[in-house]
Amino acid sequence: MIAEDASRVVESCRVCGSRLLHTALDLGMTPLANAFVPPERRHQRQDRFPLVLLQCEVCGLAQLSVVVRPEVLFSNYHYSSSASSPMVEHFDELAAEMIARFGGPDSFIVEVGSNDGVLLGPLVRRGARVLGVEPAANLARVANERGLETLPAFFSSAVARRIALEHGPANVIVANNVLAHIDNLHDVASALDVLLAPDGVFIAEFPYLADLVDMTEYDTIYHEHLSYFALGPLTRLFGEHGLEPFDVQRLRMHGGSLRLFVGRRGRHLVSDQITSLQEAEVEGGLTRRGSLLKLAANVARSRDALRSMIQGIHSDGGRLAGYGATAKSTTLLTYCEIGAAEIEFIADTTPLKQGLLTPGTHIPIVPEGELMRVRPDYALLLAWNYADAVLSRHKAYLAAGGLFIHPIPLARIIPS
Ligand code: DWN
Ligand code: ZN
Numbered sequence: 001m002i003a004e005d006a007s008r009v010v011e012s013c014r015v016c017g018s019r020l021l022h023t024a025l026d027l028g029m030t031p032l033a034n035a036f037v038p039p040e041r042r043h044q045r046q047d048r049f050p051l052v053l054l055q056c057e058v059c060g061l062a063q064l065s066v067v068v069r070p071e072v073l074f075s076n077y078h079y080s081s082s083a084s085s086p087m088v089e090h091f092d093e094l095a096a097e098m099i100a101r102f103g104g105p106d107s108f109i110v111e112v113g114s115n116d117g118v119l120l121g122p123l124v125r126r127g128a129r130v131l132g133v134e135p136a137a138n139l140a141r142v143a144n145e146r147g148l149e150t151l152p153a154f155f156s157s158a159v160a161r162r163i164a165l166e167h168g169p170a171n172v173i174v175a176n177n178v179l180a181h182i183d184n185l186h187d188v189a190s191a192l193d194v195l196l197a198p199d200g201v202f203i204a205e206f207p208y209l210a211d212l213v214d215m216t217e218y219d220t221i222y223h224e225h226l227s228y229f230a231l232g233p234l235t236r237l238f239g240e241h242g243l244e245p246f247d248v249q250r251l252r253m254h255g256g257s258l259r260l261f262v263g264r265r266g267r268h269l270v271s272d273q274i275t276s277l278q279e280a281e282v283e284g285g286l287t288r289r290g291s292l293l294k295l296a297a298n299v300a301r302s303r304d305a306l307r308s309m310i311q312g313i314h315s316d317g318g319r320l321a322g323y324g325a326t327a328k329s330t331t332l333l334t335y336c337e338i339g340a341a342e343i344e345f346i347a348d349t350t351p352l353k354q355g356l357l358t359p360g361t362h363i364p365i366v367p368e369g370e371l372m373r374v375r376p377d378y379a380l381l382l383a384w385n386y387a388d389a390v391l392s393r394h395k396a397y398l399a400a401g402g403l404f405i406h407p408i409p410l411a412r413i414i415p416s
Helices: 070-074 085-102 120-125 137-145 157-167 185-195 209-214 231-239 272-284 293-315 327-335 369-374 384-393 395-399
Strands: 007-009 021-031 048-056 062-064 066-068 108-112 129-133 170-176 196-207 243-251 257-264 320-323 346-348 365-367 378-381 403-406 412-414
Touching: 021 293, 021 327, 048 066, 066 070, 085 120, 085 170, 085 196, 085 384, 108 120, 108 157, 120 129, 129 157, 157 170, 157 185, 170 185, 185 196, 185 231, 185 243, 196 209, 209 272, 209 293, 231 243, 231 257, 231 272, 243 272, 293 320, 293 327, 293 403, 320 369, 346 369, 365 369, 369 395, 378 384, 384 395, 384 403
Parallel strands: 108 129, 108 170, 170 196, 320 346, 320 378, 346 365, 378 403
Antiparallel strands: 007 066, 021 048, 048 062, 196 257, 243 257, 403 412
16 A cells, blocks of 8 residues: 555646646556556555646656656566666667777766666676666665665765765766656756766666657556656756757667767767757657647557457457566556456566566466466567567467567557
8 A cells, every 4th residue: 555645746847847738648547567466465456646648838848747756666676677688788788888988997987777787787897987876775785786886775966966975976877767767857967967077978768759659659658757758858957957968879779769968068079960859859849739649649549459459369269468567568458458357467587576466457477488388379568669589589489379469559460
C-alpha cells in the first residue's frame, strides 16, 4: 500500500514555469510500471495513478500530469540494465567513445543513475576514474560489490557539491535514461554547473519525442518518465544555466533516442547536427500545440489492432504468451486491457522479476526457457525495442513454428 502523499499534481511546466499545459493523451489510471507483485499479494489492491501526457504551450515540453515521488519509484528497483545483453553492448560502445573523445589520462567521470554499473565497468577497464550515483539501494549495492564506487543517492546540486569537494571537478558527467525521470531539472542543471570542470561535458541519452510520436510508442509513457524530451525545451533549460548543447546523435535504442552533448556556453564548437535537428523540430512543429494530436488518434488504432489480433488467435484456439516483462508492457497491457485471461505467462531474463506477477494485470513472469518448453503458438513481444536480438536468441522457438507479435505501431506477426 503506497502512502497518500505518493504523488503530486503538476501545476506548471518544469522547464519554463508556464501554467499553460494542455492534455495531449490520456491513457487512464495505470499501476506503476515496475511495481511487480509477489503472488502472495495478488489479492491486495494495487495503487494506480493517472497516466496523462500534457504539453506546455510555451516551451513545448511534453510531461506527465502527476509526479510520483521518486522514493516510491526507485528505492528498490527491479530494472537491472545488465539483464539485457543489447544494453551491455550499447554501453561498452559508449564507454569507448567517451574515453576516445573526452577521457584524457586520469579523467574523472561521474555517472548519474548508474544502475548496476553496466557503464562504470567498461569505463574503469579503459582507465577512467569513476563514481556512480544510484538511488536504488539494491542496485548500488550490486555495483559496489563489483568494486565500482557508487553513492546510493538521488543526484542533486547538494550531492554535486559534495562530490566536487571530495573528488574534484568532473571531466564528464553522464546520465543515460535518467533525465526523463527527474522532476527538478533546473536543480540538475545547477548541479552540472557546480560539478563540471571548465571544459567538462555532460552526456545525456533519452528517448526522443519525435520517435515516440512517429512510431506511436505510447507504451514508453509511464510514471518513471516525467518528461518526453525534444531538443528545443532542453536547449532552453540548459541556456538558463550557462550551458548549451553542442552535439547530438540519434540512436535506435529504446525505440529511438537522442544522445546529447552539453558544455559551458562557448567552450565547444556547436556541430551542424544540433542546428539541423533544431530546424527539423521547428519545421515539424514538434513542440507546437497540436503536434501530439496525431499520437492520440494513432494510439487508439494501435490498441484496436492488437486486441483484434489477440481475439483472432483465441477464437482459432491458438495459445499466447508474452516475452519481456518490460516497464512499457505495464502501459500497453493496462491500456489495451490484456491480462492473464489472454496471456498465459511472460518470459523474461531478469532473475529479480521471475516468479512475480505483472503490475495490475497479474500475469506470471517466468524464466525465458519456458518459451521453448511450453511453445505457445505466439509470443507478444513486449520488449519490441530488442526485436532483432530476441529473434536471434530464440531461433529454436521460431524453428519449432513459434511466432512473435510486434505490437507497435500496429500489431504484426514477425518474422513476416
Ligand atoms: O527508462 C527506462 C528504460 C531504459 O528501461 C527505465 N525507466 C525502465 C526500463 O524500461 P523497460 O523495462 O521497458 O526496459 P527494456 O530495456 O526495454 O526491457 C528490459 C526487460 O526486457 C527486462 O525485464 C529484461 C527483458 N529482456 C528479456 O527478457 N530478454 C530483454 C532482452 C534484451 C531479452 O533478450
Ligand atoms: Zn514549458
